[in-house]
Amino acid sequence: xxxxxxxxxxxxxxxxxxxxxxxxxxxxxxxxxxxxxxxxxxxxxxxxxxxxxxxxxxxxxxxxxxxxxxxxxxxxxxxxxxxxxxxxxxxxxxxxxxxxxxxxxxxxxxxxxxxxxxxxxxxxxxxxxxxxxxxxxxxxxxxxxxxxxxxxxxxxxxxxxxxxxxxxxxxxxxxxxxxxxxxxxxxxxxxxxxxxxxxxxxxxxxxxxxxxxxxxxxxxxxxxxxxxx
Numbered sequence: 497x498x499x500x501x502x503x504x505x506x507x508x509x510x511x512x513x514x515x516x517x518x519x520x521x522x523x524x525x526x527x528x529x530x531x532x533x534x535x536x537x538x539x540x541x542x543x544x545x546x547x548x549x550x551x552x553x554x555x556x557x558x559x560x561x562x563x564x565x566x567x568x569x570x571x572x573x574x575x576x577x578x579x580x581x582x583x584x585x586x587x588x589x590x591x592x593x594x595x596x597x598x599x600x601x602x603x604x605x606x607x608x609x610x611x612x613x614x615x616x617x618x619x620x621x622x623x624x625x626x627x628x629x630x631x632x633x634x635x636x637x638x639x640x641x642x643x644x645x646x647x648x649x650x651x652x653x654x655x656x657x658x659x660x661x662x663x664x665x666x667x668x669x670x671x672x673x674x675x676x677x678x679x680x681x682x683x684x685x686x687x688x689x690x691x692x693x694x695x696x697x698x699x700x701x702x703x704x705x706x707x708x709x710x711x712x713x714x715x716x717x718x719x720x721x722x723x724x725x
Contacts (some may be wrong), residue, residue, distance in 0.1 A: 498513035499651040512617045525555040526714035527609045527646045528619045540601045544608035547571035568612035578602040600626045648716035672721035681711035
């Protein structure tokens with residue numbers, strides 16, 4: 497994979513596979529959890545939702561491996577039950593809205609189980625299969641944007657200048673922590689202003705902070721300022 501492939505590519509599996517050994521398991525799990533939250537309504541079983549939430553907490557050290565394992569087993573049971581139900585009901589039971597079909601719910605449940613299991617490429621593929629075919633290009637584009645939000649550019653990783661996080665009694669770092677804790681990414685432009693006042697002229701950082709669109713926990717700029725990997 498080249499830098500151009502990373503910036504313009506549309507193969508999520510290829511990008512995720514390229515990141516093996518380069519991106520942390522935490523980053524990839526947070527990315528996959530964010531993708532699941534985009535189609536939260538398709539996760540019709542609470543065990544599936546719990547698995548996604550537990551995987552995200554585990555990624556950040558807020559849930560034990562035992563709890564993750566329990567959530568993974570419950571999500572596997574939900575996946576199995578929904579898949580079996582979809583197969584037994586057959587096409588006659590599929591309602592007009594394809595996004596509400598038993599098969600879609602089964603695919604979404606499979607994605608939740610994969611997130612808990614840590615098989616991220618499988619999770620994303622299952623999520624794309626869960627949405628109506630006509631919606632998949634837009635969903636794929638959104639997932640690609642989330643992956644780039646979490647990872648940044650692996651070919652040109654940004655470097656942190658300690659002066660940025662110590663300036664003005666650590667204003668930028670405090671703002672980054674506020675963004676992380678609250679998940680209020682509308683604060684990113686304010687964080688960008690603080691970084692620029694602190695002397696940050698990194699074009700990647702400035703552009704990303706002012707980038708419109710969806711951001712998620714694990715955003716590479718926020719992680720950089722907080723020392724998270």
